[in-house]
Amino acid sequence: MSRTLLDPTGELAPTTRERIARPSSLEGATVGLLDISKARGDVFLDRVQYRLEERGLGVHRFVKPTFTKVAPIDLRHEIAKQCDVVIEALAD
Amino acid sequence: MTLPDGLVAIVKRDCPTCTLVVPVLTELDADPTTALTVFTQDDPTFPDGIDAVDDTDLTVSFALDLDTVPTLLRIEDGREVARTVGWSREQWQAFTGRMGLGEGLPPHRPGCGSRTQDPDLVAARTAAAGAAQLRSRRVELGEREDDIEAMFERGWSDGLPLVPPTPERVARMLTGTTRDPAEIVANVAPDLVDCTVEKVAINAVLAGCRPEYLPVVLAAVEAACTDEFNIHGVLATTMPVGPVVVVNGPVARAIGMNSRGNALGQGNRANATIGRALQLVIRNVGGGRPGGVDRATQGNPGKYTFCFAEDEAGSPWEPLHVSRGFDPHDSAVTLFTGEGPRGIIDQASRTPESLVASFAACLRTVAHPKIVVGIDAMLVVSPEHARVFAEAGWDRAHLLDALGERLQVPGREFVRGANGISEGMPEAFADTTLPKFRDGGLLVVHVGGGAGLFSTIIGGWLSGAAGSEPVTRRIMT
Numbered sequence: 001m002s003r004t005l006l007d008p009t010g011e012l013a014p015t016t017r018e019r020i021a022r023p024s025s026l027e028g029a030t031v032g033l034l035d036i037s038k039a040r041g042d043v044f045l046d047r048v049q050y051r052l053e054e055r056g057l058g059v060h061r062f063v064k065p066t067f068t069k070v071a072p073i074d075l076r077h078e079i080a081k082q083c084d085v086v087i088e089a090l091a092d
Numbered sequence: 093m094t095l096p097d098g099l100v101a102i103v104k105r106d107c108p109t110c111t112l113v114v115p116v117l118t119e120l121d122a123d124p125t126t127a128l129t130v131f132t133q134d135d136p137t138f139p140d141g142i143d144a145v146d147d148t149d150l151t152v153s154f155a156l157d158l159d160t161v162p163t164l165l166r167i168e169d170g171r172e173v174a175r176t177v178g179w180s181r182e183q184w185q186a187f188t189g190r191m192g193l194g195e196g197l198p199p200h201r202p203g204c205g206s207r208t209q210d211p212d213l214v215a216a217r218t219a220a221a222g223a224a225q226l227r228s229r230r231v232e233l234g235e236r237e238d239d240i241e242a243m244f245e246r247g248w249s250d251g252l253p254l255v256p257p258t259p260e261r262v263a264r265m266l267t268g269t270t271r272d273p274a275e276i277v278a279n280v281a282p283d284l285v286d287c288t289v290e291k292v293a294i295n296a297v298l299a300g301c302r303p304e305y306l307p308v309v310l311a312a313v314e315a316a317c318t319d320e321f322n323i324h325g326v327l328a329t330t331m332p333v334g335p336v337v338v339v340n341g342p343v344a345r346a347i348g349m350n351s352r353g354n355a356l357g358q359g360n361r362a363n364a365t366i367g368r369a370l371q372l373v374i375r376n377v378g379g380g381r382p383g384g385v386d387r388a389t390q391g392n393p394g395k396y397t398f399c400f401a402e403d404e405a406g407s408p409w410e411p412l413h414v415s416r417g418f419d420p421h422d423s424a425v426t427l428f429t430g431e432g433p434r435g436i437i438d439q440a441s442r443t444p445e446s447l448v449a450s451f452a453a454c455l456r457t458v459a460h461p462k463i464v465v466g467i468d469a470m471l472v473v474s475p476e477h478a479r480v481f482a483e484a485g486w487d488r489a490h491l492l493d494a495l496g497e498r499l500q501v502p503g504r505e506f507v508r509g510a511n512g513i514s515e516g517m518p519e520a521f522a523d524t525t526l527p528k529f530r531d532g533g534l535l536v537v538h539v540g541g542g543a544g545l546f547s548t549i550i551g552g553w554l555s556g557a558a559g560s561e562p563v564t565r566r567i568m569t
Contacts, residue, residue: 004230005243005258006228006229006231006262006290006294007229008295008377009376066557066558068325069324069325070324
């Protein structure tokens, strides 16, 4: 005999979105550097910024309030608006 | 439902009073001037010799909201105009307008319970009615599928077998709350899914909860999904932590939670399944799974379930929820982000000064002896340890003050390189003194039963707005 169970999941049906293609070159690009507020992430990003600016690229710095929570939507919006690519310092 | 005009009697064979009045019913049935219809609840052949209507499915009986059989009704134009229950010659005679009814029978006899009063039948009927209203997707299992294996295969399990969430079980679970099954309880991370009371109930069934536990599970889900508690971060962290649920107030005793011997351990259904249900909601509704968003390096066994009640009756102190601003008559859950518990053994201290020094020495090691301020802890004090403080007249504030004094850590002890250990704070802190725990970062509860000069520390996680705040929520039925 067949039985019926109720689905305990969120029953998500997410739509698939195409990723933006990786740029073949950073020439002329504006780079966002996102510090997620993990220890010493700033040290790493300071060095990345130095190297990118050496190459004449525009760099914008961003900071998440805390690494334990998802980035506020306004911050994500700002990054998307201002930058062509983003580099995130994830770990200690 | 329209009943036939005239007299209607509802009876069952399993009732001595119904059996007693069979001669009366037979007499009325034989009278061409009386229109009598008999409905029978348990045996379609009862009463013998009368062509009774089968109401073994109780459709008519439930519609009439019967308490007792026999019940005699007078129906006019399809509507009930009078009712009498049990056997009373006087009343039946008045009801039927016939004298000399039931010669030889006692003048009156109380009736029996209608089958509609059987608690199991009522629950099954409620469940069947409720099941049809549930909105979740139906998952049909094949004839040859094993229920338990099918649930493992669908990824619903935390690793232990689950109770199959049939619509009837879920509907029964929902009788534990007055809340609408469609009400949104919380937005559950990491998938940020709006979670209904119904979805929580399904996961509570999976976990093995009884319906009366559901309000506690609902409050725990609400607390976990606040921005302050930050279940997303608690789940995603590489550290070995998970939600610890402490239950306070009258509900704990009402649903049989354990706050005494082995309360932090196995063996109590409410403790075990409430904590498990919370974790299953995070897993199934929120989509938070080990190896996915759960990035724990090692994890801890409390991530299966970690839930207990505070022993308020035996405590020398006000309950945890009262210390956090709730009324003693409120029932509440407090969620704390914690590691696995570790014991404090002190069988020799007989003064509060000695015991508090022991506690402080052990608390100093939470996370790491050189980590200060940033990590909270919960101190779970046993009855025999609490007695030492109670006999000396120390209230909770006194205990916390004394611990705070002993947990001021000089910077030279926690800077990088101190004690030959690289872990620590930058050298600039060498001349400072910092508290081991931030203000309010040490929670104290009273738990345990029987003998034992042992208490417990549950180490925390990143405290405050950057990580997780303990959150207390009132439990609503």
